Amino acid sequence: MLSTFNKPVRFDEFMQFALYHPQYGYYARGERIFGNDGDFVTAPELSPLFGQTIGIALREVLTRCGGVVYEFGAGTGQLACDVLHTAGDLISQYNIVDVSGGLKPVQLGRLLAQHGPDVAHKVRWLSTLPNDIHGVVLGNEVLDATPVRRFKWHGNGPLEAWVQRHNDELQWTWKPADPLFATTIQALHAAHGPWPEGYESEIAEQSAAWVSTITERLSGLVLMIDYGYHAAQYYHPSRNQGTLRATSRHTAHDDFLVKVGEQDLTAHVNFSGVFLALSSVGGELEGYSHQGEFLLAHGILDIAQQQPDFTHPVRGALMRQNLNTLLNEADMGEAFKVICWSKGIDAEGTALSRAFLTNDRSGDL
Numbered sequence: 001m002l003s004t005f006n007k008p009v010r011f012d013e014f015m016q017f018a019l020y021h022p023q024y025g026y027y028a029r030g031e032r033i034f035g036n037d038g039d040f041v042t043a044p045e046l047s048p049l050f051g052q053t054i055g056i057a058l059r060e061v062l063t064r065c066g067g068v069v070y071e072f073g074a075g076t077g078q079l080a081c082d083v084l085h086t087a088g089d090l091i092s093q094y095n096i097v098d099v100s101g102g103l104k105p106v107q108l109g110r111l112l113a114q115h116g117p118d119v120a121h122k123v124r125w126l127s128t129l130p131n132d133i134h135g136v137v138l139g140n141e142v143l144d145a146t147p148v149r150r151f152k153w154h155g156n157g158p159l160e161a162w163v164q165r166h167n168d169e170l171q172w173t174w175k176p177a178d179p180l181f182a183t184t185i186q187a188l189h190a191a192h193g194p195w196p197e198g199y200e201s202e203i204a205e206q207s208a209a210w211v212s213t214i215t216e217r218l219s220g221l222v223l224m225i226d227y228g229y230h231a232a233q234y235y236h237p238s239r240n241q242g243t244l245r246a247t248s249r250h251t252a253h254d255d256f257l258v259k260v261g262e263q264d265l266t267a268h269v270n271f272s273g274v275f276l277a278l279s280s281v282g283g284e285l286e287g288y289s290h291q292g293e294f295l296l297a298h299g300i301l302d303i304a305q306q307q308p309d310f311t312h313p314v315r316g317a318l319m320r321q322n323l324n325t326l327l328n329e330a331d332m333g334e335a336f337k338v339i340c341w342s343k344g345i346d347a348e349g350t351a352l353s354r355a356f357l358t359n360d361r362s363g364d365l
């Protein structure tokens with residue numbers, strides 16, 4: 001497998017291979033990735049309250065989008081189960097689009113176990129991106145799992161990271177950035193520098209392309225949740241090692257080139273880049289806020305209190321602990337952001353757009 005890298009390959013191609021190669025890629029491992037026994041815990045795995053609150057937030061918008069949902073990167077299917085729990089009566093079709101198609105049996109299993117065949121039959125799996133996306137697009141921790149290009153700042157010309165095999169290990173090779181990439185890096189430096197010599201960071205070209213394509217094909221609304229920053233934080237001179245990280249067994253580290261396909265690789269989302277990409281093709285920003293603010297605005301505490309287990313001494317305590325992790329500023333509450341945009345529909349006056357009015361941080365973008 002390492003022979004793939006006998007010749008140097010650009011870092012984003014390496015990341016694509018390491019995550020998504022159908023045989024050797026990390027996401028070919030299936031369900032073993034998620035949860036306490038896997039490598040990381042995402043919000044839907046942590047608590048059903050996350051997806052149930054999103055379902056509530058989307059109710060009014062769903063009626064304006066024909067009751068159709070497109071969820072990207074659906075993981076174990078838990079977010080789908082929870083959104084269907086609180087908005088299933090308004091959902092006529094729930095489409096799952098995942099580059100790791102191996103997760104379909106896991107997703108179907110969860111849907112059948114939690115909802116039975118009547119609800120599960122609303123769910124369809126799509127292997128390609130539809131040409132027309134009329135509906136609500138949803139994705140949790142998808143953009144951070146998109147390959148990035150990595151650069152190093154040098155006053156006499158920026159460099160780009162490539163990866164090459166030397167004997168039995170992979171090593172970095174730095175090459176002069178091509179003219180187009182160099183121009184992008186220099187523009188970021190002009191806006192957010194000066195950076196020290198050797199400053200490293202990432203540019204999420206593929207993620208921006210994905211946002212533009214989705215928005216071009218959209219008649220509806222997009223809600224994406226992920227960890228990340230706006231550009232001034234992302235490219236702050238002090239963040240001189242970028243945001244790339246490897247994760248294995250709940251431990252994050254920076255040995256990116258080892259255990260290829262056995263560890264997750266992610267980069268934080270540059271939400272200003274997302275905003276730029278959606279605006280360039282006619283998308284209209286509905287709002288940008290911290291995850292904690294978003295969930296509170298849509299009544300997560302009320303939903304929690306309605307759960308039969310909420311006051312149970314053991315199960316209730318765990319539920320409250322997980323709720324706290326979702327909301328707390330020191331945990332996921334602030335590190336994770338919600339960005340929402342629309343095209344071709346009027347979302348004004350819905351609970352979703354009203355809630356953003358009180359928590360909107362789009363001025364940061």
Ligand SMILES: C[S@@+](CC[C@H](N)C(=O)[O-])C[C@H]1O[C@@H](n2cnc3c(N)ncnc32)[C@H](O)[C@@H]1O
Pocket residue numbers: 027034042043044045072073074075076079097098099100139140141142145146210
């Ligand atoms: C970190 S997992 C998150 C899974 C799930 N959303 C959750 O919160 O538990 C990222 C998922 O996004 C999928 N993914 C990444 N890029 C994608 C794309 N362009 N289209 C569809 N799925 C994608 C990956 O295959 C993976 O299943």
